[in-house]
Amino acid sequence: MPKKLRIGVIFGGRSGEHEVSLRSARSVIEAIDKSKYEVVPIAITKEGNWLGPGPASQLLPAETQRMISSEARSGPDEDVTILGDPSRSGLMRLDGEHNSPDPLDVVFPVLHGTYGEDGTLQGLLEMAAIPFVGCGTLASACGMDKVAMKALFKDAGLPICKYTWFLRTEWESDRDKVLRRVRKEIGFPCFVKPANLGSSVGVSKAVDKTSFVKAADLASRYDRKIIVEELVDGREIECAVMGNDDAKASLPGEYVIHEESARFLDYTEKYSSTGNVDFVVPARISKSIMKRIQTMATQAYKAIDAAGLSRVDFFLKPDGELLLNEINTLPGLTDVSGFPKMWAASGVPFQQVIDDLIEFAIERHRERARNETSI
Numbered sequence: 172m173p174k175k176l177r178i179g180v181i182f183g184g185r186s187g188e189h190e191v192s193l194r195s196a197r198s199v200i201e202a203i204d205k206s207k208y209e210v211v212p213i214a215i216t217k218e219g220n221w222l223g224p225g226p227a228s229q230l231l232p233a234e235t236q237r238m239i240s241s242e243a244r245s246g247p248d249e250d251v252t253i254l255g256d257p258s259r260s261g262l263m264r265l266d267g268e269h270n271s272p273d274p275l276d277v278v279f280p281v282l283h284g285t286y287g288e289d290g291t292l293q294g295l296l297e298m299a300a301i302p303f304v305g306c307g308t309l310a311s312a313c314g315m316d317k318v319a320m321k322a323l324f325k326d327a328g329l330p331i332c333k334y335t336w337f338l339r340t341e342w343e344s345d346r347d348k349v350l351r352r353v354r355k356e357i358g359f360p361c362f363v364k365p366a367n368l369g370s371s372v373g374v375s376k377a378v379d380k381t382s383f384v385k386a387a388d389l390a391s392r393y394d395r396k397i398i399v400e401e402l403v404d405g406r407e408i409e410c411a412v413m414g415n416d417d418a419k420a421s422l423p424g425e426y427v428i429h430e431e432s433a434r435f436l437d438y439t440e441k442y443s444s445t446g447n448v449d450f451v452v453p454a455r456i457s458k459s460i461m462k463r464i465q466t467m468a469t470q471a472y473k474a475i476d477a478a479g480l481s482r483v484d485f486f487l488k489p490d491g492e493l494l495l496n497e498i499n500t501l502p503g504l505t506d507v508s509g510f511p512k513m514w515a516a517s518g519v520p521f522q523q524v525i526d527d528l529i530e531f532a533i534e535r536h537r538e539r540a541r542n543e544t545s546i
């Protein structure tokens with residue numbers, strides 16, 4: 172029997188999406204084909220401390236823990252790390268005694284938000300020369316920064332809403348100047364967001380000067396860069412994309428909001444079952460709009476140079492105009508998340524999704540390894 176590949180699943184993390192990551196990791200670990208792969212769980216605490224397989228497993232529900240081999244789960248309880256040194260690539264234990272790493276064949280970052288989805292961890296894994304699931308450093312960073320992302324979309328000729336942006340320090344030093352710019356370029360109502368965050372944290376709608384000041388102050392707590400967008404009145408449609416240079420789009424799905432008063436999809440509504448929001452796949456749209464969404468989703472994927480997986484989010488306006496909202500390079504992978512649901516409805520069960528993602532990681536690593544490095 173061929174040796175099982177060791178897959179380091181990293182979860183938790185320092186962002187506000189720590190808990191969502193634990194839920195995503197649970198789904199991923201449960202879906203990994205244990206006959207082909209050995210799961211090596213690695214957790215990052217909210218403080219940024221890396222926990223080895225033993226303590227990491229304990230952050231997962233008991234039934235998920237049982238799916239991890241006792242060999243992978245056992246072992247000393249020391250903290251671990253990955254070094255940016257290809258000659259020592261693998262999981263290093265920080266006990267001061269072992270200095271040979273436990274090999275990892277592939278790393279699966281199941282982290283959302285800052286220090287996980289934003290290219291920082293990807294940079295470390297690229298330096299360590301370990302194949303990893305998902306986007307590389309560039310695409311991860313561009314997918315996280317809504318200003319950089321929009322610039323790339325615009326450059327690719329993709330339709331996006333009107334937007335402008337400013338720095339927190341500009342806001343702090345001259346509010347009137349920022350306000351004048353927002354009034355001139357966007358106007359009210361508008362959406363104010365931290366440029367580098369997710370799950371609707373720090374996002375609010377402003378209808379006048381007073382609410383804008385509140386919204387900008389709030390967004391400034393979370394980022395040094397703030398983006399302001401025109402308010403788009405549209406249905407929220409999403410499309411999952413997987414693959415490397417020849418990526419494929421799933422059937423699109425749609426968030427259906429039942430209550431008229433719902434302002435926009437906030438964190439609670441996306442990740443809990445309030446009963447107010449349903450994710451429906453396929454989205455209730457015509458074949459031709461579906462096709463346009465799928466084409467645009469793969470174009471957006473290419474525009475940021477994505478790899479492995481992403482979820483691309485759209486607004487569909489009542490007049491049929493389609494706008495790209497954003498791309499998420501490590502979308503939620505929980506049992507209630509859109510990404511797995513869209514693939515399931517497209518005929519790809521989650522176990523196959525996970526298998527494919529691991530294959531794409533290896534393929535991308537090989538493709539990069541073809542580059543000559545000496546001149």
Ligand SMILES: Nc1ncnc2c1ncn2[C@@H]1O[C@H](COP(=O)(O)OP(=O)(O)O)[C@@H](O)[C@H]1O
Nearest residue numbers: 362368369370371372400401402403435436497
């Ligand atoms: N320009 C906009 N017009 C109307 N609603 C918006 C706009 N931007 C964001 N929203 C609403 O806020 C939610 C979160 O914004 P989004 O840009 O997707 O940020 P996040 O990265 O937090 O998911 C969206 O799903 C949508 O409901």
Ligand SMILES: [Mg+2]
Nearest residue numbers: 370371484497
């Ligand atoms: Mg979003």
